[in-house]
Amino acid sequence: MRIRGMKRILILIIAIVSISVCNAQDAKYKALFIYNFTKHIEWPASEKTGDFIICVVNQNEVLNQIKTVTNGKTVGAQSITTVGVKSIDEISKCHILYLSFADSKADKLEVVKEKLGNSAALIITDRPGSLKNGSCINFLLVDDKIKFELNKKALADKKLPVDSYLEGIAYTIE
Helix, strand or coil, X not given: CHHHHHHHHHHHHHHHHHHHHHHHHHHHHHHHHHHHHHHHECCCHHHCCCCEEEEEECCHHHHHHHHHHXXXXXXXXXXXXXXXXXCHHHCCCCCEEEECCCCHHXXXXXXXXXXXXXXXXXXXXXXXXXXXXXXXXXXXXXXXEEXXXXXXXXXXXCCCCECHHHHHHCCCCC
């Protein structure tokens, strides 16, 4: 009986570690995608002064990965600053806002859009169907791989042109 109990505990520990590793990998890939989006989207001239600000709502793993990925990097002549946002009320100027649906605050996408107004803020989410609610880019898990889809209308409304390379690698449902 004791060996059986030890096996169960070992299996539970392995499962917990595996889930943690998967979440860390997901955060790393999302951070890399987010940084690479800056290379394929053109922000308006009015947004090319001061720091380039990436805001992350309540996702410390993604925030920390973005800080690592963007350390010492720029978008054009702008230094990248990453900001952790704990509440939607704290959202101010962002070039990119990542809003995860793992967080209950993400259900307030309409409030976020209202808070950002007509600014050229790229809103990135991670729930299927978010593009219909105004997200510009949405992460998806397809065959255990992180992919992304684009909302061309939301991008156009924000005056954020996307190059053909990014359009070409975006996931589309056939």
